[in-house]
Amino acid sequence: MRSATVPFTETIAITVAKMIDDSLLDIKREPSHSEIDFLINQVKLTHADPKKQGQNVGKFKRIRAVLYWALENDVQAGEKLIKRLIDTIRGCGGFREESSNFVGKEAITNAIDAFRSEGYVFSLIGEIQPAVLDNLSEKEMTEALQAYVRRARKGSADAALLAGTGKDLMEAVSKHVIHVKWGQASSNQSFPFLLGQAFTALEMATPQMRAESNESYMKRYERSLYELGCSVNAIRNKEGTGHGRPFLPSITQAEAINAIQAIGIVADYMLMKLQNTQ
Template sequence: MTMLITDLIVAAVSKMVDDSQVEGYREPSHSDLEFYIGRAGLTNADPKAQGQTVGKAKRVRAVLSWAVDNDQAAGGKLVEALISKIRASGGFREASENFIGREVIRQAIEAFATEGYVLSADGALQAKNLETLSGKELTDALRGYANRAQKGSEDAALVSGTGKDLLEATAAHVITIKYGSYPQQANFPALLGQAFITLGLATPEDAPSSSEEPHRVMERGMYQSAVGVNRLRNKEGSGHGRPWVPGIERAEAKAAIEMAGIIAGYMLDKLENR
């Protein structure tokens, strides 16, 4: 799992390592933090490495905040390592002297859920499997994927557990909300077109006019872009390696991911406002 970190996740993880409000010592130690920060390749962002004396929460917050803007992969690696360490040290068990607290765990669960991940009460972390979700819960999960895609996270291109890319999963969800099911055999342009029509969005089938609202022109462009993004998907390699057809350049993949996030986010906005 390649995790995309956000300010919300940074805040949650910082609280998980904070022991300034409790008596005595609680793992992970500063030595542990130094090890995991170094292993993630983020020593250059560590306040302690710069000669500063800071608490554990402030130290982790500084490193991860730098990673949000400069090295998402390293930041995600550090988050996963810290949660694994906290879990192994008993941080999620109330009987443990390292227990981080019910409220901190609750807030962390909510933070990760907002960003498209499932953090269990016992500390297990994984991407949400959207195949098991429906209704508002699925809308929220797709929103998390859209947010991650807008920031270029390649793992948001294919939606966990569904075999669909983000745009296909969003279109299917829109139609299901409206009609109770979606045409599973429909090709992507037809599925997307039905979703656009359901949301009242313009498609290339709607003849343009000089008097129409400017956003209708934008929506037609979104439709065409979504079809293009879907054609770049490696249908033979879903879930294995890169989700794109062979030969696609990095710049094209990045643009496709971000575009998918923008279009999916727009569709979800329209869905929630109907």
């Protein structure tokens, strides 16, 4: 099943914009400017479109400008636009060599590399799926989790649940830490216990550890991170809604984005400690 949303970075923005570019060709490829109008309007980014501001720009510069604005101001809208652009390119035959709309082998190779660095698989026919984490090496797993962390810190709900797999990012990071440090898979324990195991493996402080008079101020910070991780997990929507919403319906969208960013902060610190202790 294809992912409902996709990762969104500067590299991916340029890669996808290049797929639209036909300025150096003798023929004009689809999607057309009118189709791009429709896609930009769908994700409510018309105000960032230079064409709507009276500028006469080609498809590449147009898409690049909109996506760069989204990177700075509305990541979720940018994710949606990337997904819609790729779906449209595929629908126009952009990934078939015999098609007049073929984007080219180099553009596809660039997309494969760009999405791989974010923990995704981009196929030769333009389909995008999360990498199967269980099949990755230890180094690849760490890199994939770091990619999800970067997205979570920007508030991406998709990243909080590992691209719709239902597995919580902090849970995945905790299990990875325990496997790397202790060489064993974690048993089916409660989340606070699992997170506590991972903190212990990284020699991080938890509220269960008595504070020492001469300990580092960072130990207090680590205890706060543990409490933050447990509090975010407590508002997780364990039942699921079928719409990829990771938190309880009583949580507002703004609160959910803030909580997702908190997941990114906790997971980021854990992966940083893991790298520093290897």
